[in-house]
Amino acid sequence: MGTKLVSISLIIFITTLVHFSWIASAYNVLNFGARGDGRTDSTMAFVRAWQAACNSARPEMVYVPRGTFMIKPVMFTGPCRNRIEFRNNGKIVAPDNFYAIANSGSWIMFYKVNRLSINGGTLDAKGSGFWSCRKSGRNCPPGARTSLSIMWCNDVLVRGLSSYNSQLVHIGIDHSNNVRVVDVNIRAPSSSPNTDGIHLQSSMWVTILNSVIQTGDDCVSIGPGAANIYIEKIGCGPGHGVSIGSLGNGYNEAGVQNVTVTSSVFTKTENGVRVKSWARPSGGFATKLLFKDLIMRQVNYPIIIDQRYCPWSSCPHQASGVKVSQVTYRNIKGTSATQQAVKFDCSPSNPCRGITMQDIHLTYVDRLFRPTLTYCSHAQGTHRGIVFPKSCF
Numbered sequence: 001m002g003t004k005l006v007s008i009s010l011i012i013f014i015t016t017l018v019h020f021s022w023i024a025s026a027y028n029v030l031n032f033g034a035r036g037d038g039r040t041d042s043t044m045a046f047v048r049a050w051q052a053a054c055n056s057a058r059p060e061m062v063y064v065p066r067g068t069f070m071i072k073p074v075m076f077t078g079p080c081r082n083r084i085e086f087r088n089n090g091k092i093v094a095p096d097n098f099y100a101i102a103n104s105g106s107w108i109m110f111y112k113v114n115r116l117s118i119n120g121g122t123l124d125a126k127g128s129g130f131w132s133c134r135k136s137g138r139n140c141p142p143g144a145r146t147s148l149s150i151m152w153c154n155d156v157l158v159r160g161l162s163s164y165n166s167q168l169v170h171i172g173i174d175h176s177n178n179v180r181v182v183d184v185n186i187r188a189p190s191s192s193p194n195t196d197g198i199h200l201q202s203s204m205w206v207t208i209l210n211s212v213i214q215t216g217d218d219c220v221s222i223g224p225g226a227a228n229i230y231i232e233k234i235g236c237g238p239g240h241g242v243s244i245g246s247l248g249n250g251y252n253e254a255g256v257q258n259v260t261v262t263s264s265v266f267t268k269t270e271n272g273v274r275v276k277s278w279a280r281p282s283g284g285f286a287t288k289l290l291f292k293d294l295i296m297r298q299v300n301y302p303i304i305i306d307q308r309y310c311p312w313s314s315c316p317h318q319a320s321g322v323k324v325s326q327v328t329y330r331n332i333k334g335t336s337a338t339q340q341a342v343k344f345d346c347s348p349s350n351p352c353r354g355i356t357m358q359d360i361h362l363t364y365v366d367r368l369f370r371p372t373l374t375y376c377s378h379a380q381g382t383h384r385g386i387v388f389p390k391s392c393f
């Protein structure tokens with residue numbers, strides 16, 4: 001009994017020691033002049049901590065302790081000499097005045113870093129001033145395109161992070177490969193304009209797992225040049241759903257291929273799973289898309305392909321050049337907030353091909369018990385199992 005207790009205390013003691021010495025050897029931003037008072041500009045301290053860690057030949061950690069750290073637009077640049085972790089136990093906030101970040105491409109950017117892990121903490125971009133400016137119709141700055149940007153990076157893990165109130169996109173992934181986003185929590189009011197949750201493009205092997213996204217625009221949007229994308233167990237809503245696109249805005253555009261969205265719940269979102277392209281000529285495409293095991297709760301358009309996408313007034317009104325093919329919808333159940341639960345509005349010049357509908361059950365939230373409907377234009381495909389609303393194939 002006695003020896004057991006002693007050995008247990010010894011283990012605890014050693015573990016604590018190892019833990020503390022490890023944190024102490026980390027590049028703590030406080031040691032570089034950061035102040036966790038929420039007011040002091042800690043940008044340069046963060047940059048100095050990053051540079052020191054990045055220049056080390058050993059795997060290193062930049063450590064942000066508890067506290068609220070005010071940061072202006074910042075770029076953490078690689079390549080670093082070894083693996084690097086950005087560990088945040090605190091809260092990083094943007095300045096109160098939205099202009100401070102609204103003229104830079106992004107607020108916090110990781111650029112050309114390989115073997116990076118971004119762990120924990122909160123980011124609050126304080127976007128409300130910027131949203132009000134946009135809504136007022138005043139002449140506003142362009143806005144920070146992303147709160148957290150991962151650009152030209154490889155082998156990245158983003159884990160346990162909360163991101164609030166981005167001016168535009170919360171997390172942007174661009175020109176990066178092998179990125180895992182796990183256990184993140186993204187939040188902005190449903191009325192906030194164009195606040196996407198996660199936007200990715202020109203990137204391969206991106207996984208988004210186990211995350212909650214409540215925002216004013218797309219929960220996840222997947223742009224040109226994305227391939228091998230896997231999204232599992234996300235809760236989306238409020239927001240505009242998961243979108244492939246918008247595609248086909250440019251003529252010379254890379255396609256999107258091999259995207260899976262699975263085991264996810266959409267609550268009161270504008271769309272569930274959507275493919276959207278502009279109605280103009282383009283060499284773009286979207287192929288091998290798999291949407292399965294999804295629950296829709298009062299979603300306006302649970303299943304939609306919209307090849308006449310045009311959110312503003314000047315629409316191109318041509319046929320979309322984007323070729324949509326091999327799209328599978330399997331085991332999608334729940335309720336639609338509009339009668340048209342399934343809509344395939346495809347391109348007259350490039351009809352959608354190879355759409356598969358299997359085990360679909362979507363009912364209309366309607367006091368008159370009207371059935372849901374499917375709309376098809378220039379769409380070709382097959383159906384299997386029970387499909388309700390009845391498929392048009």
Ligand SMILES: *[C@@H]1O[C@H](CO)[C@@H](O)[C@H](O)[C@H]1NC(C)=O
Nearest residue numbers: 227228229230231258259260
């Ligand atoms: C498609 O992407 C998934 C990851 O989502 C991957 O496991 C699979 O191997 C990819 N398929 C092809 C043919 O590359």
